[in-house]
Amino acid sequence: MFAVAWGGNEFTPLLVMYREVGHFSAVTVDALLASYVLGIIPALLLGGPLSDRYGRRPLLLPAAPIALVGSLVLAAGESSAALLATGRVLCGVALGLVMAVGTTWVKELTDAAAAGPGVPDGGSGARRAGLALTLGFLVGAGVAAVLAQWAPWPTHTAYLLHAVLAVAAGAWVLGVPETRAAPDGAARGRLRDDLRVPAVAHRRFLRVVVPVAPWVFGCAGSAYAVLPGLVSASAGSAPIAFSGLMTVLGLGCGVGIQVLGRLIDTRHSARASVVAMSIVVVGMGLGAYAAARLDLPTALVAAAVLGAGYGLALVAGLSEVQRIATPDDLAGLTAVYYSITYVGFCVPVVLAALSVRWTYTQMFLGGLVIAAICLAVVATAWRAHLPTGERDAVAGAADETDRTAPTGANGALAASRMG
Secondary structure (H helix, E strand, C coil): CHHHHHHHHCCHHHHHHHHHHCCCCHHHHHHHHHCCHHHHHHHHHHHHHHHHHHCHHHHHCCHHHHHHHHHHHHHHCCCCHHHHHHHHHHHHHHHHHHHHHHHHHHHHHHHHHHCCCCCCCCCHHHHHHHHHHHHHHHHHHHHHHHHHHHCCCCCCHHHHHHHHHHHHHHHHHCCCCCCCCCCCHHHHCCHHHHCCCHHHHCHHHHHHHHHHHHHHHHHHHHHHHHHHHHHHHHCCCCHHHHHHHHHHHHHHHHHHHHHCHHHHCCCCCCHHHHHHHHHHHHHHHHHHHHHHHCCHHHHHHHHHHHHHHHHHHHHHHHHHHHHHCCCCCHHHHHHHHHHHHHHHHHHHHHHHHHCCCCCHHHHHHHHHHHHHHHHHHHHCCCCCCCCHHHHHHHHHHHHHHHHHCCCHHHHHHHHHHHC
16 A cells, blocks of 8 residues: 555656646646546446455555556656656556555454454554555655655656565565455356445435545645645745655645544544544635745645645544445445545646636635535534444443433432542
């Protein structure tokens, strides 16, 4: 997961470079950034259910070779939008497989290591998967920025390094134990039925997960694609390195808050999602302020807060998904969730296209209003539509409180003695 995420995000801090080397417009470069969504979403929606049908390993093994080819195509396409788009789509296919299948595989491996297959892991599987992805995004972007700014062959070196990493990662996966044995042909049923994900209609998913999901990469894209482009003129002789710094800072804050996620997330309410959306609202406000001032310190602060919003929103959504899904549709629901998160990755190209009519400050303020509405929607579903196990746990806790709470005159006397 780390290696493929590295390849998925190494392109991001190089946007400034491609505007100069390839003479591409801002809209073209942002479209190239978003083009890998065309690979991610089909791989997510097909890879997850197919891994439930055929097992995790057969679906994940192709990810590293596809990522390797994607990096090599990117290395060859410095001045060709068609080659760059092709490389991005290939990296997207690899990342989609890793996100849908890898996240589920990590969760199942964590379950097995903690207490046995099928036993809930308390959310640590979601946090491990989220951390692996975010660290890959972070390190890949940081290394690519440094190599493109100061190393020889700036349009090639980062991609060639990732190709080597992809080979090592592919070899590593060969030794990971399978967690879902493929049923025999008679037990598999129809493929069309496997592609259905009934849990998508779960009201908890619709009320809590869906309103937050687009903000995952909406925040990330704003932090490391939109803001660096706005302030690159103030970065002096190192605009690529500064873009990498903003990416690393934003994702670093995402990693930090994911580490704290276990203290924020709870299976009894939507607390993590509400906190995440509150951070997003603040981040949108800071983004508007940074777009108005166009100075480096303000942009760095905005990127940090938006990165924190990305990190907590990601792990909050994954945790909710893993509580809602059954073992038979966990990979499928994870795939649907990630597909919705990547809608947010279109934010940079949409803002670039709309910038002929509105300023970035106005558009960030519009984002603030929309984020506040999403926050209100999630907050009103605080404990609504909890999965059966969580709902029973909340009810049991309430019953236990009722049984142990002192009542009447004797209760008042007991309370006064305890006081």
